[in-house]
Amino acid sequence: xxxxxxxxxxxxxxxxxxxxxxxxxxxxxxxxxxxxxxxxxxxxxxxxxxxxxxxxxxxxxxxxxxxxxxxxxxxxxxxxxxxxxxxxxxxxxxxxxxxxxxxxxxxxxxxxxxxxxxxxxxxxxxxxxxxxxxxxxxxxxxxxxxxx
Amino acid sequence: xxxxxxxxxxxxxxxxxxxxxxxxxxxxxxxxxxxxxxxxxxxxxxxxxxxxxxxxxxxxxxxxxxxxxxxxxxxxxxxxxxxxxxxxxxxxxxxxxxxxxxxxxxxxxxxxxxxxxxxxxxxxxxxxxxxxxxxxxxxxxxxxxxxxxxxxxxxxxxxxxxxxxxxxxxxxxxxxxxxxxxxxxxxxxxxxxxxxxxxxxxxxxxxxxxxxxxxxxx
Amino acid sequence: xxxxxxxxxxxxxxxxxxxxxxxxxxxxxxxxxxxxxxxxxxxxxxxxxxxxxxxxxxxxxxxxxxxxxxxxxxxxxxxxxxxxxxxxxxxxxxxxxxxxxxxxxxxxxxxxxxxxxxxxxxxxxxxxxxxxxxxxxxxxxxxxxxxxxxxxxxxxxxxxxxxxxxxxxxxxxxxxxxxxxxxxxxxxxxxxxxxxxxxx
Numbered sequence: 001x002x003x004x005x006x007x008x009x010x011x012x013x014x015x016x017x018x019x020x021x022x023x024x025x026x027x028x029x030x031x032x033x034x035x036x037x038x039x040x041x042x043x044x045x046x047x048x049x050x051x052x053x054x055x056x057x058x059x060x061x062x063x064x065x066x067x068x069x070x071x072x073x074x075x076x077x078x079x080x081x082x083x084x085x086x087x088x089x090x091x092x093x094x095x096x097x098x099x100x101x102x103x104x105x106x107x108x109x110x111x112x113x114x115x116x117x118x119x120x121x122x123x124x125x126x127x128x129x130x131x132x133x134x135x136x137x138x139x140x141x142x143x144x145x146x147x148x
Numbered sequence: 149x150x151x152x153x154x155x156x157x158x159x160x161x162x163x164x165x166x167x168x169x170x171x172x173x174x175x176x177x178x179x180x181x182x183x184x185x186x187x188x189x190x191x192x193x194x195x196x197x198x199x200x201x202x203x204x205x206x207x208x209x210x211x212x213x214x215x216x217x218x219x220x221x222x223x224x225x226x227x228x229x230x231x232x233x234x235x236x237x238x239x240x241x242x243x244x245x246x247x248x249x250x251x252x253x254x255x256x257x258x259x260x261x262x263x264x265x266x267x268x269x270x271x272x273x274x275x276x277x278x279x280x281x282x283x284x285x286x287x288x289x290x291x292x293x294x295x296x297x298x299x300x301x302x303x304x305x306x307x308x309x310x311x312x313x314x315x316x317x318x319x320x321x322x323x324x325x326x327x328x329x330x331x332x333x334x335x336x337x338x339x340x341x342x343x344x345x346x347x348x349x350x351x352x353x354x355x356x357x358x359x360x361x362x363x364x365x366x
Numbered sequence: 367x368x369x370x371x372x373x374x375x376x377x378x379x380x381x382x383x384x385x386x387x388x389x390x391x392x393x394x395x396x397x398x399x400x401x402x403x404x405x406x407x408x409x410x411x412x413x414x415x416x417x418x419x420x421x422x423x424x425x426x427x428x429x430x431x432x433x434x435x436x437x438x439x440x441x442x443x444x445x446x447x448x449x450x451x452x453x454x455x456x457x458x459x460x461x462x463x464x465x466x467x468x469x470x471x472x473x474x475x476x477x478x479x480x481x482x483x484x485x486x487x488x489x490x491x492x493x494x495x496x497x498x499x500x501x502x503x504x505x506x507x508x509x510x511x512x513x514x515x516x517x518x519x520x521x522x523x524x525x526x527x528x529x530x531x532x533x534x535x536x537x538x539x540x541x542x543x544x545x546x547x548x549x550x551x552x553x554x555x556x557x558x559x560x561x562x563x564x565x566x
Contacts, residue, residue: 013270017398020274020323021389024281027319028383031312032376039371040294040307044164045419073164073297080533081163084540091481108482110544115484117423119543120529120536121163127526128231128243129427130519130550132250135224136434137554139254140441142217146260162530239424246431250438257442265446269395272442276435277389277402280382280409283428287413290420291371 044071045117054096058107058114062086064093070116078121087111156299165237166299172361176233176354183350184226187219190343217258222344225251229351233358238296239286241362242320245355246282249275249324252348271326278323285316289366301366314363321359325352374415382408399439406432426485437558472498479552483544488551495556515553522546 009015053059062068067082075081088096092106107114118126157174160167169177192215197206228251232244253275256268290296293307300306385405392398410432413424472494479491525542528535 013267016270017273018390021386025383025386028379032379034312035376036367036372037292039291039369042294043418047418077161078163080536083536108484108486110483110540113419114423115540123526123529124162124165125240125427129430132247132431133434135250136438139257139438143441143445243427250435269442269446272439273398279431280405283409284412287416291416
């Protein structure tokens with residue numbers, strides 16, 4: 001019987017991943033066939049590239065301790081959004097005056113648009129994300145201690 | 149906003165991510181909350197093997213540390229389900245769903261049986277590959293509509309999310325909540341410890357219900 | 367209306383299909399884990415196709431989720447297969463005595479990590495710390511590192527609440543979050559990197 005054969009295949013959990021991968025592959029192929037998708041021009045947090053800026057590729061559009069103009073989803077929920085974006089620590093200010101090639105180092109230093117999104121406007125994402133890391137670490141360390 | 153969930157009763161804003169409580173999401177939230185409280189206060193069961201045709205029986209010994217760890221994972225899973233029920237942001241929903249998936253793996257993986265651990269490993273592989281359609285779907289929603297907020301997408305004039313993107317999201321949630329598929333074979337439920345294992349099923353059921361609401365709303 | 371976005375999406379989806387087909391055929395458990403790690407790259411690419419600053423902020427959670435699940439699953443794999451560190455006996459080959467690596471490399475990495483701060487800095491600093499632990503073979507004071515990680519976690523959550531409820535103190539929030547995440551990520555990655563090597 002075909003049904004009993006299918007049910008036997010599904011009930012073996014070694015086949016489960018193959019089944020899921022097959023479903024994903026079929027969906028991805030269908031996705032490509034139906035592809036041309038519109039790209040909405042009205043994006044949140046749009047990126048502006050200004051190659052002459054010493055902060056390139058993360059030009060901030062504001063001076064420290066003033067509000068930079070950023071496009072957030074709910075401005076009324078984050079009344080102070082824009083201050084973190086414009087902030088430069090003294091170290092990164094000195095770095096930006098010294099050389100125009102340290103933009104990536106400066107953006108990882110405190111302040112900037114990525115910190116604004118990760119800590120302020122979408123802070124809950126980061127909370128969940130670090131919780132996932134914490135849970136995975138708990139599983140790993142429990143099994144490690146049990147095994148040793 | 150007129151979705152299948154009804155009017156939002158109240159909202160809890162965290163910056164761009166707004167948690168909203170409609171009658172639908174509030175019901176699911178309370179269900180997850182009640183079950184989490186039950187997990188916290190209940191005592192785990194002992195599993196007993198009985199030999200057929202004789203009087204012999206054998207109570208399986210489970211160490212306290214294992215039970216503590218599984219209770220911790222079950223509580224984390226309950227909290228993750230609560231978050232996934234009320235979040236109003238598609239990417240945040242994807243993150244909460246993958247948290248549910250990895251907690252489900254953790255609940256089962258602590259059992260000291262090679263068979264059960266093999267099942268947990270296979271389930272974990274599915275949960276890990278399910279993050280691909282889940283995050284891809286969320287990112288394509290942002291690209292095609294310009295927003296991630298479910299409340300914005302539910303507005304009458306908003307750009308509609310393409311059908312295949314909804315399919316990607318649903319497939320991702322199916323992969324993360326794969327645990328009920330095991331009910332057929334009962335591999336996972338052979339693991340001792342009643343209330344904790346049921347948390348796998350409950351959380352998968354809840355995220356299934358929630359993704360249906362999300363897909364019909366956006 | 368084949369815009370640039372759709373072309374990129376088509377290319378990424380085709381590579382995802384190739385990865386999933388490999389997953390469909392593979393039977394070995396370890397290889398499956400490795401292929402899934404490969405398949406996750408297209409999902410990061412799809413997020414990157416968004417092309418805004420938001421995309422850069424979304425890639426980080428996507429990447430961390432992948433790393434975290436890989437970490438948990440690899441430990442489950444080790445336990446399920448019963449793999450243990452077996453000392454090799456019977457090989458008596460004369461080798462040059464092992465020398466310590468210079469301290470300057472981990473010092474530079476940790477220093478640059480502290481300058482970067484946040485997630486990126488945490489990862490760079492952890493790399494330096496792992497390098498130091500591996501090259502020196504010191505394995506003590508794990509409890510201290512774990513405790514630092516926990517305190518840093520609390521500092522980061524406190525900064526999150528500052529941002530949400532007292533946004534006028536955003537400066538304290540961004541400094542607390544940057545330092546907290548730096549210490550937390552560095553500590554956790556160091557523990558992961560060094561713990562796995564010393565199973566005995």
